[in-house]
Each structure stands twice: as C-alpha cells, then as structure tokens.
Amino acid sequence: MNCRFSKKPLVLAVAMVLGGTTMIAAPQLAFAAKTAGTYVTGDFHNHTTCSDGSISMQKLVKKVTDKASNGGDTPWGLDWFVQAGHGGNGNRNCTLVEDATLSTPAYPYVSGKGPTTTWTDSIGAGNIKGLNGSSSGNMWRWQSLQEFQYPLMEYLNALKGLPLFLGMESVVAGHEHSSMSVITGQIPSALDNVSLPGAPGYTALGNANALAQWEYCFDRADTDNSRGAGNAWDCSVTGSLNSGDANWNSTAAKLTNNNGVSGHNKTLEALKWMKENHLTGSYYVPAHLERAGPFNTAGANGYNIEHLRNFNNAAPMTAFGFETQPGHGAANNRGEYQVLRNNFGTNGGTVDSVGGTTYGGTGVYGAQIGGVWDALLGEGRNWWFFASSDWHNRGSFGPDDRRSTQDFYPGEYQRTAVMVRNGADKLRPQTIVDGLRTGNAFSASGQLIDRMAFVACASYPGLGNRTNSSVETIAKNAALSNTDIDVAGCATMGEKLKVRPGAEIVVSIVVRDPDGSNYSPYTFNNPSLAQVGISQPINKPVLDHVDVIRGMVTGYKTPGAADYSGEWPRNTAWLSATGMTPADLSGVPAAAKNTSAAILKTFDSYAWATIPGNPEYKSMTFRIPAVQASQYIRLRGTNLPASVPYETDANGNPLADLFTNANDTTMLRIPCTTGHSAGSQFDGCPDHLATATSGTNKLGVAITNPIAGQKAVSYDVAAWSDLWFYSNPIYVEVAGTTVVAGVK
Amino acid sequence: MKLNLIPVLLAGLLSAAPAFSATPVTIDFEGPTSYASIDQYYNGGADSAGAVGVNLGVTFGLDALAFQHDLLSFSNAPSPVGVMAPVNSDAALNYAAGFTTGAMFYYSSANATSVGVYDGLNGTGNLLGTFSLASNDDSSYSNWSLATLTFNGTAKSIAFGQAASALTGFDNVTIGAVPEPTEALMLALGLGVVAQVVQRARRKQASV
Numbered sequence: 001m002n003c004r005f006s007k008k009p010l011v012l013a014v015a016m017v018l019g020g021t022t023m024i025a026a027p028q029l030a031f032a033a034k035t036a037g038t039y040v041t042g043d044f045h046n047h048t049t050c051s052d053g054s055i056s057m058q059k060l061v062k063k064v065t066d067k068a069s070n071g072g073d074t075p076w077g078l079d080w081f082v083q084a085g086h087g088g089n090g091n092r093n094c095t096l097v098e099d100a101t102l103s104t105p106a107y108p109y110v111s112g113k114g115p116t117t118t119w120t121d122s123i124g125a126g127n128i129k130g131l132n133g134s135s136s137g138n139m140w141r142w143q144s145l146q147e148f149q150y151p152l153m154e155y156l157n158a159l160k161g162l163p164l165f166l167g168m169e170s171v172v173a174g175h176e177h178s179s180m181s182v183i184t185g186q187i188p189s190a191l192d193n194v195s196l197p198g199a200p201g202y203t204a205l206g207n208a209n210a211l212a213q214w215e216y217c218f219d220r221a222d223t224d225n226s227r228g229a230g231n232a233w234d235c236s237v238t239g240s241l242n243s244g245d246a247n248w249n250s251t252a253a254k255l256t257n258n259n260g261v262s263g264h265n266k267t268l269e270a271l272k273w274m275k276e277n278h279l280t281g282s283y284y285v286p287a288h289l290e291r292a293g294p295f296n297t298a299g300a301n302g303y304n305i306e307h308l309r310n311f312n313n314a315a316p317m318t319a320f321g322f323e324t325q326p327g328h329g330a331a332n333n334r335g336e337y338q339v340l341r342n343n344f345g346t347n348g349g350t351v352d353s354v355g356g357t358t359y360g361g362t363g364v365y366g367a368q369i370g371g372v373w374d375a376l377l378g379e380g381r382n383w384w385f386f387a388s389s390d391w392h393n394r395g396s397f398g399p400d401d402r403r404s405t406q407d408f409y410p411g412e413y414q415r416t417a418v419m420v421r422n423g424a425d426k427l428r429p430q431t432i433v434d435g436l437r438t439g440n441a442f443s444a445s446g447q448l449i450d451r452m453a454f455v456a457c458a459s460y461p462g463l464g465n466r467t468n469s470s471v472e473t474i475a476k477n478a479a480l481s482n483t484d485i486d487v488a489g490c491a492t493m494g495e496k497l498k499v500r501p502g503a504e505i506v507v508s509i510v511v512r513d514p515d516g517s518n519y520s521p522y523t524f525n526n527p528s529l530a531q532v533g534i535s536q537p538i539n540k541p542v543l544d545h546v547d548v549i550r551g552m553v554t555g556y557k558t559p560g561a562a563d564y565s566g567e568w569p570r571n572t573a574w575l576s577a578t579g580m581t582p583a584d585l586s587g588v589p590a591a592a593k594n595t596s597a598a599i600l601k602t603f604d605s606y607a608w609a610t611i612p613g614n615p616e617y618k619s620m621t622f623r624i625p626a627v628q629a630s631q632y633i634r635l636r637g638t639n640l641p642a643s644v645p646y647e648t649d650a651n652g653n654p655l656a657d658l659f660t661n662a663n664d665t666t667m668l669r670i671p672c673t674t675g676h677s678a679g680s681q682f683d684g685c686p687d688h689l690a691t692a693t694s695g696t697n698k699l700g701v702a703i704t705n706p707i708a709g710q711k712a713v714s715y716d717v718a719a720w721s722d723l724w725f726y727s728n729p730i731y732v733e734v735a736g737t738t739v740v741a742g743v744k
Numbered sequence: 745m746k747l748n749l750i751p752v753l754l755a756g757l758l759s760a761a762p763a764f765s766a767t768p769v770t771i772d773f774e775g776p777t778s779y780a781s782i783d784q785y786y787n788g789g790a791d792s793a794g795a796v797g798v799n800l801g802v803t804f805g806l807d808a809l810a811f812q813h814d815l816l817s818f819s820n821a822p823s824p825v826g827v828m829a830p831v832n833s834d835a836a837l838n839y840a841a842g843f844t845t846g847a848m849f850y851y852s853s854a855n856a857t858s859v860g861v862y863d864g865l866n867g868t869g870n871l872l873g874t875f876s877l878a879s880n881d882d883s884s885y886s887n888w889s890l891a892t893l894t895f896n897g898t899a900k901s902i903a904f905g906q907a908a909s910a911l912t913g914f915d916n917v918t919i920g921a922v923p924e925p926t927e928a929l930m931l932a933l934g935l936g937v938v939a940q941v942v943q944r945a946r947r948k949q950a951s952v
Contacts (some may be wrong), residue, residue: 029858349886458779460910461831463811463885488793488812489779498792500781500807500831735781735792 014647034486039441040299041463042432043410044167045179045287045327045388050094050144051085054393055093056115057149058102060163061156063399064410073400076519078411080432081418083153083177084167088221089138093122095152106155106202111141115247130226140224141168142212144232150186150208157187158194163427166208169287169390170459171221171253172272174263175303176292179323179388182274182494183429184210184281214248214370216255218270220263221299225252237272246463260297264307266394271315283433284311284319285386288326289361290336290354293342301342302354303373305592306565309557316742320382320437324366324373325726326358327390329413330404330716332662332690335598339575339658339698354568356575357661359726360638360647360654361414361445364568367654369549370585370597372568377632377729378594380390380553380740384494386436386729387414387443395715396688402521403681404716405688406663412519413719417452419484419493422642439494439743440484444725445478447519447539448639451512453478456497456633456730457490459504459623462491464472468621474618475508476611496731496743504549505624505732507605508633511725512616513543513701520720521682527713528721530646531670543602546620546637547652551597552629553731555738577644579667599651600624600633601718604641635727645672647722660718662690666703666711670721688713769800769839769919771822782828785810802839802919802929805866807832807905811913817910818913825886827915828904835905836867843920846894847902849875849904850915854883860903861875861895867903872896877912883919885913 008524010238046061047053055063062085069079081706085094098111103109113121119128120137124621139148150166157164167181196202209231216228217235226232235254236242243250247257247266274282285306292301311319326335333341338352342350355364365372366385390412393399395406403727419440422431436440442452448615450564453475459466473492493495497505520539529536536542557564566589568574575581585593601619603620611617624633642652646659646669659669668690676684692712694705717740776785777793783806785791789798791810812820813825814903823829847861859875862868873895904914 053928460829460831462831462883463827463913464779464809464831490775498780500809502832 007351008198024301034484035421035423037423037435037484038426038482039417039421040212040420041411041415041417042078042082043388043416044082044181045084045169045283045323046391046410047081047169047400048094049086049092050090051088052214052392053085053094053203055399056097056102057083057102057152058097058107058156059115059399060391061160063103065160065162073379074409074412076409076411078415080163080427081410082165082167083149084143084169084181086172086221087141087168087215087219089140090144091117091118091137091139093117093148095148096122104155104159105198106196106200108151108200111402125251128603130224133236140216140222141219141222142216142222142228145208146212148462150204151204151207153539154187154191154204154206155196155202158191158196163429163432163547165227165429166211168211169189170215170219172286172300173220173258173266174220174260174293174300175267175286175307175535176289177287178284179287180282180284181433182210183216183433184278185678186211186572187429189564190470195696210281214270218266219335220258225249227253237269240269240272241418256341259300263300264310268310270364271311271319274318275315279317281430282318283436284315285321285323286311286339287323287388288363288390289322289324290365291326291337291341292333292353293344293351294354294570296301296344296347298347300407301345304565304567305375308372308376308383308574309559312383312742317437320439321384321386322365323386324363324416325361325385325443326363327388327407327414329361329408329719331687332715333624334361334657334718335363336660337363337573338661338663352399352571352575355656356435357657359656360722360725361657361719362654362726364574366726369599369653370551370593370595371588372592374551374597375592375593377634378551378553378596379556380630380731380738380742381556382439382494382742384396384439384441385443386441387416387445389414403688405685406437408716408719414443415447416441417450418450418587421484422566439728441490442493442725442727446639446720446723447514448543449477449511449637449725451482451510451513453485453508453510454635454727454730455485455490455491455492455508456498456732457487457506458497459506460500468506468508470624470695471506471508472619472621475510476617479510479512479617480614491730491732496733496740498682498733498735499627500735501628501737502626503734504626505622505626507633508619508621509546509548510611510617510619511546511637513618516540516618521718522686522720523682524676524684526639526721527685527717528640528644528647528670532641532643536674538717539637541723543618544639544641545602545638545652546608546635547599547740548601548633548635549597550600550631550633551594553632553738553740556741559589563590568592572699575656577697577701579656581656582669602652627732628741629736630731630733632729634729635725637725639723654724657718660713660722662714664698665712666692666695666697666705666706668692668714669707670713671710671715672713673705673710685711686717689717768917768918769802769843770839770916770921771800771802772916773810773826773828774823776810776826778810778826781806782808782810789931801841802837804838805834805836805905807908808835808837814950818852820886821852821888821950822916827852828914829911830904830908833905834871835864835908837902837904837917837919838865839900839919841939842867842898842900844898845920846892847899847917847919848890848892848921849917850888850890851877851912852881852885853877853879853907853910853912854881855879855910855912857912858909859907861893861899862901862903863897863899865900867905869900871899872899877907883911888915
C-alpha cells in the first residue's frame with residue numbers, strides 16, 4: 001500500500017486558508033527611481049557672425065568643445081552646447097568658415113569667403129526672404145535658423161558626436177534679452193544612424209521650424225510681416241485675443257506691441273505659446289537681466305521682480321530661472337553692467353544697470369543675499385540660477401588670443417553644470433533641457449570647483465535617526481562619481497525634502513577644488529589676494545570658503561498685491577558714488593526681498609574635512625535642528641576671504657565690481673604690480689590692463705585715486721582674480737506649513 | 745481516515761468561522777518609501793513620496809513614517825525590509841471598517857511605553873484596550889517582540905503616536921487576528937487531532 005504523506009497539499013491548504021482570511025500587504029508600485037545621470041557642463045548664450053558675434057559657427061563649436069585630450073587648441077571642452085544668437089536679422093553668413101582648418105566635407109572652406117561674408121555675397125540677395133530681405137541684404141533670423149544654421153548645427157552634431165543644438169538670445173518685447181529655445185524638431189533620433197555626405201551640401205533630417213516660428217512671432221527685433229514666407233505662420237495663442245487685440249497685425253498674423261507693459265504682455269503670450277505647443281521642449285531664461293536697468297514703462301529695458309513672477313506663473317515649465325551671472329566677464333564694465341548705462345529718456349533719464357555693477361561677476365538680483373532671488377525662492381518657486389558666456393569677441397584681441405578685454409569663450413570662464421539624466425543613452429537636447437528645468441545645477445567661474453554634491457536628508461529621533469557620517473557618505477559617493485543623489489528621505493538641488501515638523505535636517509556638501517591650473521592664461525600671483533598677504537597664482541585658485549544661505553518659504557505672492565511688484569532701488573539709492581551699497585535692505589520694496597535669508601554656516605579649510613585619498617574634495621556636514629517651517633538652503637563659495645579690500649565685505653559678500661571696471665579708471669583701486677617677462681604677457685600684469693587715474697568719476701565726484709598711475713586689476717585679470725560659485729537651492733517642505741508649490 | 749483528506753480537515757479547522765471574529769489584516773511595511781508618511785499607501789492611494797500600495801482599507805496618520813533597512817541599521821524585524829515608527833502624535837492606524845477580537849504587532853523599544861486601541865478613528869472614542877510594551881531593546885532595534893491584545897467591541901484605530909516619545913519601532917501589525925482564549929483552545933484541540941491522525945498514518949506506513 002502506498003501511503004506516502006505529501007506535505008505539499010497541507011502547505012497549500014494552510015496557505016489557502018491564511019490567504020483567504022488574512023490580507024498581507026505586498027508592495028504594489030515601488031517609488032520610481034530616478035534615471036541615472038551625471039553633471040555635465042554647457043552654455044546656452046553665445047554669438048556668431050549671424051548676429052553680432054565675431055566668428056563662424058564652426059569655429060565657435062570647435063573652440064568650446066575641443067578638449068586638450070583630443071588635440072584641441074582650447075582645453076575647456078564643454079559637454080553640451082547651444083548656439084544662440086540674437087533674434088531679429090543680420091547680413092552675415094556665419095556658416096562660412098574662416099579657413100581650411102575648419103573645413104568639413106559638407107561645409108568646406110571657400111577661398112575669399114568667410115563668416116563676415118554677407119548673405120548677398122554668398123547665397124544671393126534673391127534668396128533672402130521676408131520683408132525687405134532682398135533689398136536690405138538682411139536675413140531674418142527665422143530664415144537663418146531654419147534654412148542655414150540648423151542644418152549646419154545638426155551636421156556638426158552628427159560629425160562630432162556632440163549634443164549641439166540651436167537656441168536664441170531673444171530680443172524681448174517689453175524688456176532687453178532672454179536666452180531661450182524651442183527644441184522640438186531638432187536633432188531627431190534618426191540622426192544616430194545618419195550617413196554624412198562626403199561632398200558639399202547637407203540635407204537635415206530634423207528641423208528648427210518651431211524655434212524659427214517662435215522667433216518670427218515673438219522676438220521684438222523681428223519686424224518681418226511675411227508670416228515666414230512659405231511657412232504661412234500664424235502666431236495665435238489659444239484662449240488669447242489674437243486678432244481681437246488692438247496690437248495684432250493681420251498681415252503679419254502677430255502682435256506688434258514691443259514696449260513697456262504692452263510689450264511685456266506680448267512676451268507673456270510668447271510663453272503661453274511655448275506652454276501650449278512645446279511644454280517640455282522649451283526654456284526661457286532672462287539674460288543679464290539687470291544690465292538694461294529696471295523695467296521701463298516706455299521702452300524695452302530691464303526686468304523687475306514682478307515680471308519674473310509673471311513669466312513663471314504663465315509657463316512654469318518654460319520660464320524657470322535667470323542668467324543673473326552675465327557673460328562679458330572680461331569687459332571694462334564687467335558683464336556690461338555699469339552706472340548710468342541706460343537712457344530712459346523722458347521716462348527717467350539716465351539709469352544705472354540694476355545694482356550699478358555686478359558683484360563678483362554676478363548681478364545684484366542673484367548676488368545680494370535677501371534680494372530678488374531669495375524673494376523668489378522664498379515663495380517656493382522653481383527659479384534657478386544660471387550662468388552663460390554671452391561670447392561675442394575678445395575685445396582688443398583676436399579670437400585666438402588668450403587675453404580678452406570683452407568676453408570669455410563658453411566654458412572658458414563660467415560653466416553651468418547640470419544634472420542630465422540620460423541613463424545609458426547619449427546626451428540629447430531633451431534630456432539636457434529637462435535637466436535645466438529641474439534646477440539640479442550649479443555654476444562656477446574660473447573652475448573654482450568642478451564637482452558638487454549637495455544633499456539634505458531628514459532625520460528623526462529613534463529609528464529614523466541619520467548620522468552625519470551616513471549622509472556624508474551619500475554626498476561623498478555622489479561627488480566622487482559625479483552622479484546624482486537618489487536616496488529616499490533626501491533631496492538635492494532643485495528638489496524639495498518633505499518632512500514632518502520637528503525633523504532634523506542633515507546637510508552634507510562635498511565639492512572638488514581641482515588641483516593644478518584652471519583655464520586662465522595668467523600665472524602670476526592674484527593681485528586681489530596679494531592685498532591681504534596671500535600669494536596664489538591666478539591660474540591656480542584655491543577655494544577659500546563656502547557659505548550656506550538659508551531663507552524661509554512663505555508662499556506665492558498674489559498678482560496685483562502690494563508685495564507682488566517693486567523696483568530695486570535705482571541708481572545711487574543702491575550703489576553710491578563711493579561704490580558702497582546700503583548696509584541693509586530697508587530701501588528695497590517688500591516685493592523684491594526676503595529678509596529671512598541669511599548666511600547660516602560658513603565653512604573654510606579649518607571647518608571642512610578632506611576626503612581621505614582625495615584631498616581635492618572638501619566635505620562639510622551639519623544639522624539643522626527641529627525644523628518647524630518650510631525653508632531652503634543654497635550655497636555660494638569663492639576664492640576670496642572676507643574683507644579683501646575692494647572685493648569682499650566683512651561678511652564675505654562680494655562688493656560692487658566698480659573698483660575693477662576699467663570704464664571708470666578713477667575708481668580702480670587694486671594695483672597690479674607683478675612685471676611680466678619680455679616674451680610673455682601672462683607671467684606678470686599684462687600690458688592691456690588699465691591704468692588708474694584721479695579725476696572726476698562717472699557720477700561727477702572728484703576722486704583722488706590712491707593708486708593713480710599704476711596698472712590696476714581690470715578686464716580679464718579682474719575676472720580671473722575674483723571667482724565664485726553658486727548652487728541652486730534645496731527646499732525643505734515642513735508638513736502643515738507653507739507648501740513649496742513650485743517644485744513638484 | 746484517508747490521508748488525502750487531512751488537508752481538507754485542516755482547512756476546515758483553520759477557516760472555521762468562530763475561530764476568528766474578523767478578517768485579519770497584516771501590515772508588514774515592506775512597500776512604502778523610507779522616510780515617507782505611510783498615509784494612504786495601504787488604502788489604495790500613495791505614501792507622501794508617491795509610492796502606491798495595495799488597498800487594505802488601512803490609513804495611517806501622517807506622523808507614521810516608513811523606514812527601510814537599506815538606509816538604516818535595524819535588524820531581525822519579522823519582515824526584513826521595512827518597519828514603521830511614529831515620529832509624533834499623529835500616527836494612528838485607522839481601519840474605518842472596524843476590526844474585532846484583537847490585534848498584534850512586533851515592536852522594538854528601549855523605553856517602556858503603551859499603545860491604545862480605540863473605537864473611533866485617530867485614537868478617539870472609547871479606549872478598548874492597551875498594549876503595555878516593556879523595554880526590549882538597547883536602541884539598536886535588533887530585538888523585536890510580539891505583543892498581542894484582545895478586546896471587546898469594534899475598534900477603528902490603534903494610536904501608535906502614543907509611543908513616539910519612546911522612540912518605538914513597529915512591524916507586522918495585524919488587526920482582527922488574535923484568537924479568543926476559548927477559540928484558541930478549540931483550535932489547538934483540532935490541530936492535535938490532525939497531528940495524531942498523521943502520526944498514526946506514518947506508523948502504519950512504517951510497519952508495511
């Protein structure tokens with residue numbers, strides 16, 4: 001008799017019974033992990049001869065993406081690059097290369113032609129489209145983008161295997177300029193397998209039609225009325241007045257109001273159009289937004305905070321930040337910011353750039369703790385800090401000279417590093433724009449730092465307690481591998497950490513201050529630091545300290561409310577003739593400040609630790625105890641200690657760059673005394689530095705300059721001497737208090 | 745008795761209606777996101793980090809947080825990945841449908857504390873019973889003990905927030921699952937009969 005007792009049915013029975021009467025939870029949908037990514041550096045604001053730049057697209061791409069390891073003559077190779085000239089029109093053909101070294105099979109060098117050759121002399125006047133195109137020789141940017149610049153950019157993308165695409169520095173209705181792009185149609189995936197031509201001529205697989213249409217429809221400088229010739233564009237926005245608007249031009253099928261509030265409203269239409277048609281395929285980042293002064297109700301000048309709020313409200317997925325660290329870093333008026341720069345005519349006379357000058361190379365909106373940026377962050381907005389080169393030319397020097405009295409190449413001086421989550425895929429425009437949108441980015445000048453991990457983690461007494469070392473390990477691993485932080489209960493830049501009241505926040509920061517030389521050509525000691533007895537070669541900067549800045553979040557301001565709008569104090573109400581600014585923000589309207597913002601911690605070499613085996617990496621960890629209200633933290637750092645004369649104040653804040661701007665030599669104050677050798681302009685103070693003078697300054701004040709007659713820190717030497725980095729914020733949203741609504 | 749009837753007998757025993765007065769629900773905390781409020785995760789919704797769980801009809805107050813082992817150094821929990829800890833008073837387990845008979849859970853705590861069971865949601869209404877939890881750990885969260893409670897009436901919440909200040913961790917919370925003493929006796933007797941039948945069958949098989 002076979003009487004084996006099988007346990008299997010018994011087990012099944014028990015399982016059946018228990019399964020029938022006991023519901024045991026099983027995970028349904030695990031929280032989606034972020035796609036892996038790395039921080040990659042790029043630039044989205046720069047010019048070629050198609051607008052007011054000085055070189056061809058090919059030369060610019062080569063300059064900014066070459067790496068020394070690839071035999072390039074410029075070593076600062078960026079990981080991604082958006083070529084972005086002005087809207088409007090231009091008469092030069094930037095697709096023609098300067099010489100045979102820049103030849104490619106599809107775009108060979110043509111003897112006697114180059115990037116300053118006109119469209120008329122290259123393609124023929126008859127081929128220039130739109131209003132007055134043929135007669136003026138000026139090609140509207142929409143045609144240039146659509147028919148000439150995009151095909152070349154796509155070709156270079158495929159040829160070099162680099163994420164190159166097109167954007168624009170729009171000439172903004174109601175304001176000055178803005179970096180932007182619509183990437184729809186650009187760099188299609190089919191390009192991965194393209195077979196490039198071996199002879200002149202290239203037919204693009206993708207297109208920049210959307211960007212071109214946007215330029216036609218909304219750029220202030222585009223007064224064409226042809227509807228893009230054969231494109232037959234209509235600039236209507238769903239739900240807007242469009243043809244019912246008094247400013248609608250029916251022939252052009254677009255709005256033509258370009259100044260003041262009316263112009264600003266046109267720009268809001270532009271943002272609505274982007275939101276409607278290219279929600280994730282566009283970005284809009286006001287550029288050097290303090291330069292042209294405050295908002296001008298009768299013109300097209302700067303931006304007040306209410307305009308930034310309006311942009312972000314209208315299209316939060318598109319208008320998510322600003323270029324408050326401008327390019328033009330080597331100019332005689334750093335960033336091209338200066339006192340009495342802007343003529344408002346009868347609507348205000350001559351008006352300073354907002355803040356008067358830059359502050360350590362950054363505009364006052366971003367540089368002033370408790371100012372405009374903190375006001376926006378204090379609302380819980382997704383409003384991020386970016387830096388771009390605004391490359392045009394080298395000023396007094398040729399494009400291949402390492403000296404500059406005007407601009408730095410993209411990547412040479414300022415670099416924005418952005419977390420791009422491309423997984424195993426290559427870098428593509430969409431993932432790059434997605435990365436910009438997240439705010440997981442930091443910007444550094446002079447390669448002061450080139451790696452950053454910035455993380456905030458929740459900690460609770462008992463089971464949820466995190467040690468400092470556990471969070472430091474998270475940051476250290478991320479920094480060492482240049483990757484993201486994806487840990488439950490932690491957040492990094494551009495993200496919000498949701499916690500219960502009373503949570504402790506463990507913050508860890510790891511930055512890499514790279515050894516060796518940066519991309520500065522100058523090897524003599526930093527004259528700004530020499531004032532305080534520090535001997536440090538300009539091209540080997542050392543991070544002096546890192547500030548942690550904290551502000552509280554109190555929610556969005558209501559449009560129309562008194563604290564929604566307000567102009568930054570104009571002219572000497574902010575920057576006095578002596579170069580000093582008010583000691584506090586009392587003169588700043590409520591709308592434009594966040595008085596809760598302050599330095600929470602400062603770390604220097606005495607306070608940070610170095611990672612064993614990796615001394616370039618500085619590690620800083622601290623705890624914010626028992627948070628009871630929503631807040632944010634952000635970082636800045638510099639090579640300059642506090643109280644460096646004419647550079648930093650006693651609290652380490654950057655002073656106005658008035659004292660290094662060569663456009664007013666009476667205000668230059670930092671002598672540059674190291675002589676250079678006969679054969680070099682780089683081992684000592686170069687000849688092109690300005691000489692300080694006494695006399696009447698730009699504001700009409702008689703100045704006796706203590707260094708009159710001496711070479712003074714100015715131009716590119718001023719920029720290389722004065723380095724900063726800025727991180728984007730980490731938000732902490734405390735349950736039951738203000739919601740950080742701008743970050744999802 | 746044919747041996748292949750034994751599983752059927754066992755099933756009948758275990759599923760006998762009088763043995764359990766309500767459908768037991770066990771929450772093992774393996775799924776919700778670490779450091780997130782469990783919130784609606786076991787109610788067909790999401791935790792505060794957006795992870796979605798199975799619908800067991802159970803919600804938690806927002807101070808009941810999930811914690812997962814890969815981020816923290818607890819050990820020996822009955823289900824190894826995740827546990828729950830209240831970080832403040834709003835940490836009640838709510839079961840709107842109500843549960844009867846009893847409840848049980850594992851806990852780890854360096855401090856003695858107590859947890860009440862109530863007939864209202866969020867630890868309101870009448871107190872039906874109290875878990876008295878003795879200290880059983882040295883704050884390493886490596887020792888987990890089973891605590892059981894029987895009560896009369898229909899409960900709707902367990903007020904875990906009462907244990908927040910004691911820094912107590914919880915795992916494998918079962919509601920409506922603790923047998924009454926008499927029911928447990930009947931179940932034991934039934935299982936004993938089954939065991940005897942099995943043993944007898946094995947002896948018989950061995951003698952063949």
